[in-house]
Amino acid sequence: MKIYIVGSGGVGGYFGGLLAKAGNDVTFVARGKHYEQIRAHGLKIKSVLGNFVIKPASVIDDISKINQPDLIFFSVKTYDSEKIAKELTRVITKETIIISFQNGVNNDFTIKKFIKSDNIYPGVVYVISAKTQPGTIEQTGGLRSLIFGDRNHPPSEKLKNIEKLFKESGINATLSDDISRDIWKKFMLIVAFSGITAICRSSIGKVLSDPDTKSIYEKCVQEAIKVAKAFNINVPDDAFDDIMKKSLNTVPNSKSSLLLDIENNRKNEIESLNGMIVKLAKEKSIDVPINKTIYCAIKLLS
The missing domain is CATH 1.10.1040.10 (N-(1-d-carboxylethyl)-l-norvaline Dehydrogenase; domain 2)
Structure with a gap:
C-alpha cells in the first residue's frame, strides 16, 4: 500500500514515522526547510516511547509529485484543507482512500466539496506531538491513538485492513462504529x-x-x-x-x-x-x- 502523509507536522510526521519504521511504503509531503532536512538527514522522531530516525526517508515537496496513492493520511492545518483538497484532485485515483486526521468536526465534508469520492473518511487523533525544528518531531506523553470510520455505513473490509496496518505499526488504532x-x-x-x-x-x-x-x-x-x-x-x-x-x-x-x-x-x-x-x-x-x-x-x- 502506497501511503502519502499530506501534512508532515506534529501529527502526520509522528504517525507517518511509525508507519515508515514498520516497513510500510510511506512518502512524506513537506515544504521548505522541513523538506530539506528530511531529504538530507531523514525524519527524526523524539518520543517518550523511544527515539528513532527514518533515513533515508521518501519525501516530496509538492502535491503534484504524488503518484498512484492508495492511502492519503490528511493532516494539514484546517485552514489549508480547501487548498490541499483542490490540489489532490489532480493526483488521486478512484480507489484512493483519504482519511482526515485533523482538529475540528467537519473536515471530511470540506474535502468532499472538492473531491467527489466515497473513499473520504473522518478520523480522530490522540497524541501530543509537534514539529520542534525542521526535520524533527517530538512526542510527549504516552498517547498515540487513531480513531477513524465511516459516518454512514458499517466498517468496510478496506477500512478494517487499514486498521490492521496501523496496529501492526505500533499504533493504537480503532475503527469506530460511531465516528461522529x-x-x-x-x-x-x-x-x-x-x-x-x-x-x-x-x-x-x-x-x-x-x-x-x-x-x-x-x-x-x-x-x-x-x-x-x-x-x-x-x-x-x-x-x-x-x-x-x-x-x-x-x-x-x-x-x-x-x-x-x-x-x-x-x-x-x-x-x-x-x-x-x-x-x-x-x-x-x-x-x-x-x-x-x-x-x-x-x-x-x-
Whole structure:
C-alpha cells in the first residue's frame, strides 16, 4: 500500500514515522526547510516511547509529485484543507482512500466539496506531538491513538485492513462504529485544552492546578457538550467526567498546538476550534460565553 502523509507536522510526521519504521511504503509531503532536512538527514522522531530516525526517508515537496496513492493520511492545518483538497484532485485515483486526521468536526465534508469520492473518511487523533525544528518531531506523553470510520455505513473490509496496518505499526488504532460521536468526544476536549491554554499562555498543568482557570476550563467543556447534544450527537452520559479525567492525566507541561502557533507567530486554527463552537451554537441559539470570549480574544491576538 502506497501511503502519502499530506501534512508532515506534529501529527502526520509522528504517525507517518511509525508507519515508515514498520516497513510500510510511506512518502512524506513537506515544504521548505522541513523538506530539506528530511531529504538530507531523514525524519527524526523524539518520543517518550523511544527515539528513532527514518533515513533515508521518501519525501516530496509538492502535491503534484504524488503518484498512484492508495492511502492519503490528511493532516494539514484546517485552514489549508480547501487548498490541499483542490490540489489532490489532480493526483488521486478512484480507489484512493483519504482519511482526515485533523482538529475540528467537519473536515471530511470540506474535502468532499472538492473531491467527489466515497473513499473520504473522518478520523480522530490522540497524541501530543509537534514539529520542534525542521526535520524533527517530538512526542510527549504516552498517547498515540487513531480513531477513524465511516459516518454512514458499517466498517468496510478496506477500512478494517487499514486498521490492521496501523496496529501492526505500533499504533493504537480503532475503527469506530460511531465516528461522529468519537469526533465530538475529542472536539469537546480540544476546544477547552486549546482555547484555555492559549488564552492563558500556560501549560495544561498550570491551567488545571488553579481553581479559577480550572473552573473556566470546565465551563468551556460544558458549553461544547451542550452544542453537541443540540446537533443530536450521541454524547455519553459520562462525557464531562471522561474529558476532565483525560485533561488531568495529560502531561502537565503540555501545550496545545494553538498556543504553540501563537507563540511562534504562525497562523492558527481558532476558527475551526472555539470559533466553530461559536458558529454552531449560533445556529441553535445557544449561549456559549466562555468559547465566545476565547474566540474573540485569540482572533484579535492572531
